[in-house]
Amino acid sequence: MIAAGRTVLLTGGGGIIGRAMTVELAKAGHRVAVVDRDLALATAAAQQVDSTAAKPYECDITDRDALIDLRDHVGSALGPVSALICNAAAKSENFFDPFPEFPLQDWNEVMATNLTGPMLCAQIFGEPMAEAADGVIINVLSIYGIVAPDQRIYDGSEYEGRPINTPAVYSASKAGLWGLTKYLASYWGSVGVRVNAVTPGGVFSGQNETFVAAYSQRTMLGRMAQPEEIASATAYLMSEGAAYVTGQNLVVDGGLTAW
Numbered sequence: 001m002i003a004a005g006r007t008v009l010l011t012g013g014g015g016i017i018g019r020a021m022t023v024e025l026a027k028a029g030h031r032v033a034v035v036d037r038d039l040a041l042a043t044a045a046a047q048q049v050d051s052t053a054a055k056p057y058e059c060d061i062t063d064r065d066a067l068i069d070l071r072d073h074v075g076s077a078l079g080p081v082s083a084l085i086c087n088a089a090a091k092s093e094n095f096f097d098p099f100p101e102f103p104l105q106d107w108n109e110v111m112a113t114n115l116t117g118p119m120l121c122a123q124i125f126g127e128p129m130a131e132a133a134d135g136v137i138i139n140v141l142s143i144y145g146i147v148a149p150d151q152r153i154y155d156g157s158e159y160e161g162r163p164i165n166t167p168a169v170y171s172a173s174k175a176g177l178w179g180l181t182k183y184l185a186s187y188w189g190s191v192g193v194r195v196n197a198v199t200p201g202g203v204f205s206g207q208n209e210t211f212v213a214a215y216s217q218r219t220m221l222g223r224m225a226q227p228e229e230i231a232s233a234t235a236y237l238m239s240e241g242a243a244y245v246t247g248q249n250l251v252v253d254g255g256l257t258a259w
């Protein structure tokens with residue numbers, strides 16, 4: 001017998017925010033297919049909860065055939081997917097290169113995961129939801145798809161020993177994903193598939209003090225986000241409490257984009 005809740009396909013489930021989403025969604029009674037191109041990360045995320053609540057899957061979301069196989073595997077293990085969270089995002093090898101010499105190969109690689117991947121996922125997992133007249137899709141954006149990064153906060157900023165910035169491809173891919181979100185909300189609204197976005201602000205994950213201080217000052221709440229604070233917004237959009245919410249962007253950024 002299938003328990004209450006949805007079968008959720010969560011991409012990038014092995015990452016910082018994906019791990020927190022796995023816990024939050026399992027807590028809300030959903031079954032989570034934790035999908036990542038790194039199986040070890042997906043497995044670690046799934047192991048945080050009961051084995052009936054989450055299962056790990058290795059899949060590159062830019063590979064259409066692999067997504068079709070994934071739909072079959074998840075369907076037989078957890079039941080038909082009725083919720084999709086497109087959370088995966090890629091950091092290519094030269095991700096932090098300056099704009100003028102940013103390699104085209106890196107541009108294409110990031111676009112493929114951040115924008116084309118969610119489109120493919122929507123084709124493969126959204127269409128059956130439309131046929132079943134029930135489903136929820138959530139795309140994970142970024143504040144830098146809404147506003148430009150303040151270049152001044154990257155002075156002296158480091159993460160894992162490397163200088164960091166936000167490349168143009170990241171902003172462009174996330175802005176595009178917001179366009180796709182609204183398009184799909186309109187396309188499938190009349191058949192009961194809700195499509196929304198969650199926009200996280202910067203999540204603390206070990207950035208150096210210089211960055212944390214400079215970033216925190218840009219927010220109204222004076223701090224970075226915790227992954228759980230993004231996960232709970234996703235769980236809300238998935239819930240019956242959000243039954244009349246579609247085509248919206250829930251911005252969880254401590255106020256950064258509001259002033």
Ligand SMILES: NC(=O)c1ccc[n+]([C@@H]2O[C@H](COP(=O)([O-])OP(=O)(O)OC[C@H]3O[C@@H](n4cnc5c(N)ncnc54)[C@H](O)[C@@H]3O)[C@@H](O)[C@H]2O)c1
Nearest residue numbers: 012014015016017036037060061087088089142200202203
């Ligand atoms: N962390 C933040 O501060 C922050 C802020 C704003 C938005 N976001 C967004 O939130 C989402 C999650 O971010 P995160 O910090 O957890 O990132 P993360 O890098 O920790 O996790 C991303 C995961 O996606 C996986 N992935 C990458 N390419 C893939 C592909 N082609 N197929 C399948 N899996 C793939 C990676 O292996 C990784 O586990 C992303 O969309 C990101 O852009 C994050």
